[in-house]
Amino acid sequence: MKADVALFxxxxxxxxxxxxxxxxQGLILRGYNIKIVQVETNQxxxxxxxxxxxxxxxxxxxxxxxxxxxxxxxxxxLITRELDKNA
Numbered sequence: 001m002k003a004d005v006a007l008f009x010x011x012x013x014x015x016x017x018x019x020x021x022x023x024x025q026g027l028i029l030r031g032y033n034i035k036i037v038q039v040e041t042n043q044x045x046x047x048x049x050x051x052x053x054x055x056x057x058x059x060x061x062x063x064x065x066x067x068x069x070x071x072x073x074x075x076x077x078l079i080t081r082e083l084d085k086n087a
Contacts, residue, residue, distance in 0.1 A: 002085040003059030003067045006034040009051050016073050017055040023076050032083050059083070 008024050010017040028034050037045055039054065049058050057070045059082045068082055 001061065001065075001067050003082050004033060004062040005060050006032070006079060006083060007037050007045075007049070007058040007060065008034055009037045009039055009046070009049070009054060009056045009058070011039045011054050014054045019073050020055045023079070027076060027079060032080065034079075034083075 008020070010021065010024075012018075024034055024036065034057075039046055039051070045051070049056075051058075053071050055072065057074070057079060059067045059069065061067060067085075070078060070082075
């Protein structure tokens with residue numbers, strides 16, 4: 001199932017998140033629908049999405065169903081694969 005949006009959970013104090021940030025920014029500039037969620041200002045979403053490690057990318061359909069998640073530093077191709085499935 002194709003994801004319509006990716007939520008990138010990140011923190012300014014997380015070295016792995018800082019490594020992923022340019023990758024995410026590049027994908028956003030290429031037109032991918034990725035929302036950056038700063039955990040410092042969105043603590044409630046950590047519980048809602050059961051985030052246990054950072055960085056975490058949660059992929060969702062437009063009706064809100066989670067299709068997959070990636071944890072840690074991952075290559076851009078894994079992110080785009082989730083957003084391009086059956087496109």
